[in-house]
Amino acid sequence: MKRNITFFLTSALLLSSCVSMKEYESLQSQYSQANKSAALAKQELQELREENAELVRQSQAMTMTLSDMTDARHECEATLTSLNRAYAALQLHYDTTVENYMQQITGKNRDLSKANKLLEQRNRELNQKEEQMRQHQKQLEERQEQMEQNQKAISQALESKQIEIETLRSSVAKALVGFSDKGLNVETKDGKVYVSLEDQLLFASGSWEVSAQGVEALKSLAKILQDNPKLTIMVEGHTDNDAFRGTTAVKDNWDLSVMRATAVVKQLLKLGPQIDPSRVVAAGHAEYAPKVRNISAANKAKNRRTEIILTPQIKDVLNLLGQ
DSSP states (O other): OOOHHHHHHHHHHHTTTOOOOHHHHHHHHHHHHHHHHHHHHHHHHHHHHHHHHHHHHHHHHHHHHHHHHHHHHHHHHHHHHHHHHHHHHHHHHHHHHHHHHHHHHHHHHHHHHHHHHHHHHHHHHHHHHHHHHHHHHHHHHHHHHHHHHHHHHHHHHHHHHHHHHHHHHHHHHHHHGTTTTTEEEEETTTTEEEEEHHHHHHHHHHOOOHHHHHHHHHHHHHHOOOOOOOOTTEEEEEEEEEEOOOOOSSHHHHHHHHHHHHHHHHHHHOTTTSSSSGGGEEEEEETSSSSOSSHHHHHHHHHEEEEEEEEEEOOOHHHHHOO
16 A cells, blocks of 8 residues: 555656646645545554454354354263163163063952952951851850859859758757757758767767667757758767677777667658658768777767768759759
């Protein structure tokens, strides 16, 4: 640009001698205008250079950004590829899992069906067992009720028997009250009435014949036994441990205790002809069932005795116990 202007000015000077002033002024004006244009062009060129530099910087920045974005895109593509592979693997695992699960479900359904059938069978069996248990429980309750009724009846029967025994004891004690100081005792034991008569009241020493005093005592007792036909009568003879040496058929304490018991039975049957002999028993214990130890004369006297054991009939109570 400067070269062109200089050339123009030089040419103008060379030709100045050949041009008029008017032309010179015109040329001067053109020159001035050209300088302005050149300055403007220079300014525009500078602006264009700066704009170009800015554009270059922007281009470089955009290039770097594009490079980063390209790298990011490549990274995303790699990640996407990896995710696709992972997804494919997961899909395969999912499909396999679903298939296995469906197979398991099918198997479980078959097992569940079998279990349901077995459960229904068990429920039926359980219902049958429950019905049997209800029936059994009902039977037990009925049995319990029957047992309670029987227990009540037994208690009442035992109470009645106890009253009967006590009444019998009282009657015997009153009938024999005149002999209470002569070796006679009346007591109840084990549901029975024991009438104990010492030998001094019934027999002479070594004898088995009932004395007159003994007959009087047995007469009062025989009347009571006739009035109570349901009594079982056991007559037991007892001795002390002194040896008895007889010269007749009665040779020892066994024989003596039996003979004395038999003698009392015969007297009772004689004095009470209405007593049924089938309910009377005679027995001898010799010295083997003492009341007290045979260590003194007084004790031996107590052991030499005849016991008449009266037992009320308890068949009705036994029948209740057997139900």
